[in-house]
Amino acid sequence: MTKDDRALRPSRRDVLKLGAGAAALGAGSTLGAPMIWAQSLKDVTLMHVGPSYSIFPDIVAQASADLGFKVEMQNAWTADIMARMMSQPESIDVADLEFWALQRIWRAGKLQAIDTTKIALWDKILPLFRSGTNLDGSPASTQGSLPFEVQYVAAAGDKEFAAGPTGLATMMPTIFNADTLGLRPDLIGRPVESWAELLNPEFKGKVALINVPQIGIMDAAMAIEARGDLTYGDKGNMTREEIDKTIEILTALKQDGHFRAFWTSFDESVNFMASGEVVLQSMWSPAVTAVRGRGTDCVYQGLKEGYRGWGNGLGLMGHLEGIRLEAAMEYLNWMLTGPYGAFVARQGYYSAVPETTQASLTPDEWDYWYGGKPAAVEIKDPFGAVMENPGRARDGGSFEARVGGIRCWNATMDEGEYLVKRWNEFVAA
Amino acid sequence: MTKIRAAQCLASPMLALLVAFSGAPLVMVVVLSFWSFDGLEYHPDFTLANYVEVFSSPVTWRIFFHTAFYAATTWAITLVIGFTVAYYLVFHVRNLKIQIGLFLLCTIPFWTSTVIRMISWIPFLGREGLFNSTLMATGLTDGPLTFLLFSDFAVILTYVNLFTLFMLAPIFNSMAKIDRNVIEAALDAGATQGQILREVVIPLSRTGIALGSIFVITLVMGDFFIVRVMSGGQSTSVVSAMKNNIDQLYYPQAAAMAVLLIATVILLVGSILRVVDVRAELAR
Numbered sequence: 001m002t003k004d005d006r007a008l009r010p011s012r013r014d015v016l017k018l019g020a021g022a023a024a025l026g027a028g029s030t031l032g033a034p035m036i037w038a039q040s041l042k043d044v045t046l047m048h049v050g051p052s053y054s055i056f057p058d059i060v061a062q063a064s065a066d067l068g069f070k071v072e073m074q075n076a077w078t079a080d081i082m083a084r085m086m087s088q089p090e091s092i093d094v095a096d097l098e099f100w101a102l103q104r105i106w107r108a109g110k111l112q113a114i115d116t117t118k119i120a121l122w123d124k125i126l127p128l129f130r131s132g133t134n135l136d137g138s139p140a141s142t143q144g145s146l147p148f149e150v151q152y153v154a155a156a157g158d159k160e161f162a163a164g165p166t167g168l169a170t171m172m173p174t175i176f177n178a179d180t181l182g183l184r185p186d187l188i189g190r191p192v193e194s195w196a197e198l199l200n201p202e203f204k205g206k207v208a209l210i211n212v213p214q215i216g217i218m219d220a221a222m223a224i225e226a227r228g229d230l231t232y233g234d235k236g237n238m239t240r241e242e243i244d245k246t247i248e249i250l251t252a253l254k255q256d257g258h259f260r261a262f263w264t265s266f267d268e269s270v271n272f273m274a275s276g277e278v279v280l281q282s283m284w285s286p287a288v289t290a291v292r293g294r295g296t297d298c299v300y301q302g303l304k305e306g307y308r309g310w311g312n313g314l315g316l317m318g319h320l321e322g323i324r325l326e327a328a329m330e331y332l333n334w335m336l337t338g339p340y341g342a343f344v345a346r347q348g349y350y351s352a353v354p355e356t357t358q359a360s361l362t363p364d365e366w367d368y369w370y371g372g373k374p375a376a377v378e379i380k381d382p383f384g385a386v387m388e389n390p391g392r393a394r395d396g397g398s399f400e401a402r403v404g405g406i407r408c409w410n411a412t413m414d415e416g417e418y419l420v421k422r423w424n425e426f427v428a429a
Numbered sequence: 430m431t432k433i434r435a436a437q438c439l440a441s442p443m444l445a446l447l448v449a450f451s452g453a454p455l456v457m458v459v460v461l462s463f464w465s466f467d468g469l470e471y472h473p474d475f476t477l478a479n480y481v482e483v484f485s486s487p488v489t490w491r492i493f494f495h496t497a498f499y500a501a502t503t504w505a506i507t508l509v510i511g512f513t514v515a516y517y518l519v520f521h522v523r524n525l526k527i528q529i530g531l532f533l534l535c536t537i538p539f540w541t542s543t544v545i546r547m548i549s550w551i552p553f554l555g556r557e558g559l560f561n562s563t564l565m566a567t568g569l570t571d572g573p574l575t576f577l578l579f580s581d582f583a584v585i586l587t588y589v590n591l592f593t594l595f596m597l598a599p600i601f602n603s604m605a606k607i608d609r610n611v612i613e614a615a616l617d618a619g620a621t622q623g624q625i626l627r628e629v630v631i632p633l634s635r636t637g638i639a640l641g642s643i644f645v646i647t648l649v650m651g652d653f654f655i656v657r658v659m660s661g662g663q664s665t666s667v668v669s670a671m672k673n674n675i676d677q678l679y680y681p682q683a684a685a686m687a688v689l690l691i692a693t694v695i696l697l698v699g700s701i702l703r704v705v706d707v708r709a710e711l712a713r
Contacts, residue, residue: 079676086470108469205575211662261579261661276557417468420677425488428665
């Protein structure tokens with residue numbers, strides 16, 4: 001066998017895969033055929049880039065095993081993913097983004113629209129995403145970037161979002177939650193019921209905010225509105241005057257030493273709380289779970305003014321085509337089948353398709369996380385550490401109550417650039 | 430002529446590395462700072478808008494001033510500590526072996542990573558940390574001292590902890606080169622200890638002081654991680670402001686700020702080098 005000859009023949013691996021008989025046939029008929037076989041789904045590797053609360057080795061392993069091709073995950077937060085999508089789009093196949101990111105990035109044309117008929121469970125996705133309504137049929141709050149507002153496009157390649165459902169989705173919704181404040185009940189020692197407590201002088205020097213302008217200002221706005229200083233037209237899309245007034249109030253508080261810190265990473269928020277530096281702060285649900293996993297009491301307190309909501313979805317990068325696009329669609333479908341939903345449920349997040357998540361959770365877990373009922377058994381976090389003892393219930397109640405209580409959504413504001421500028425002034429003050 | 434040619438050949442690999450990995454990216458940064466930005470993408474252009482934005486913002490001046498404050502304070506403290514320790518090692522420890530042994534002791538903290546040395550201050554200085562618990566247990570204070578952590582104090586403490594060796598080592602090096610006969614001569618001529626320090630030791634250690642100062646100042650000016658962690662996000666350095674811009678995809682503004690910072694640092698280092706001719710002194 002000469003060197004040239006060998007290059008044209010199927011590799012040993014292809015031969016093994018196809019079985020000796022078929023290989024003999026293939027090699028005997030057309031030389032091009034092995035090239036097509038080599039392009040089988042099994043050889044595809046997909047890169048899913050997403051935030052820490054969505055990226056898990058266990059899920060990678062299970063998806064790869066179930067699907068038969070390789071899925072890889074990389075951790076990056078929404079802003080970093082957007083930056084990568086702009087500068088190195090080829091390095092991502094599936095982008096795990098918060099919905100507000102679409103308001104900024106969709107027009108760049110780096111993502112391709114998803115044909116919803118190819119998502120088997122599309123009709124099982126909550127109406128919150130598909131039609132912008134709550135579980136009881138009432139319209140969801142449109143303050144900020146309600147995922148529904150950026151959910152559809154009318155035609156592939158459109159830069160503007162469609163007002164209502166079409167067959168083309170910008171992203172496939174996966175997980176979402178109703179965010180609130182985290183607190184240390186042992187160090188506060190009394191009930192906390194309102195967002196206004198974030199500004200209460202009683203907690204001077206023991207309060208922290210998230211140092212992401214778009215989200216930090218919304219937590220602050222919830223508190224300022226609750227205290228009655230200001231009523232916002234739309235907390236998720238403030239006017240310049242509203243931004244100015246908010247920053248003014250925050251700056252005065254900061255100079256008075258009201259804030260202990262501003263956190264940038266998940267770990268920082270966990271450490272602030274676990275070490276007792278902070279007793280009340282912006283927080284993510286898994287961070288509360290992490291503090292409790294360390295044996296320190298921490299509550300994700302539902303407050304009377306409601307919640308700040310957010311949602312994540314999976315977007316398909318524009319460069320996906322042919323067999324890789326097929327693989328990505330299979331992966332998206334797999335993500336709704338239950339294992340992933342159950343995994344994130346154990347850190348307090350909701351799945352866009354609760355039905356399949358329920359099937360993947362134990363009834364006790366379902367009742368605790370979604371039902372808001374007192375734990376019947378020890379409840380464990382995704383990594384197996386006990387985070388709740390029998391008898392205690394999740395703060396804020398049932399799935400319906402919590403999601404129905406969302407008053408604004410994480411957002412990209414029209415005055416976003418101005419907001420960032422003012423926020424930087426606040427942090428440097 | 431051939432000698433110069435040989436020297437040029439020897440230096441060329443280093444030159445190539447510097448051009449490829451420092452020069453080219455730097456040129457990119459400068460070019461980018463003139464590009465326009467539409468909130469999402471940047472386009473090749475020649476606009477001064479990014480510089481106008483940077484110069485017209487009061488925040489820029491505030492954070493440059495604050496970073497300069499960090500740099501000056503850290504420089505002063507590390508200089509005093511570095512000089513004193515070096516002086517002790519060189520002039521009071523007579524045995525060379527002990528001298529080198531003690532100097533190596535100074536480097537022990539550097540056997541662990543910068544991040545670990547920084548983070549380990551947090552449980553020590555925290556509200557429920559070791560230091561505050563001790564103070565309260567001994568009855569020295571009623572409540573925890575909160576200025577210890579997530580404050581300018583914490584930031585400067587960490588800088589001093591991390592960067593003193595960069596001041597100590599070059600000063601130690603240049604002091605060790607001082608000819609003892611010069612000091613003997615000064616003593617014979619009736620100089621006091623103070624006069625020897627002022628007229629002999631300090632002038633002859635100036636190369637070390639200059640090099641140490643350059644290290645410390647550039648390290649502080651270029652930092653963003655220590656400021657962020659140790660101030661609990663409450664303070665902003667020039668680089669952390671740049672990081673904020675980058676997080677929001679505002680690359681051209683970040684580039685303009687970077688150019689401004691580079692210019693400032695070059696100016697500072699340039700003025701140090703004007704006072705002390707480091708090259709001539711090193712060749713001495």
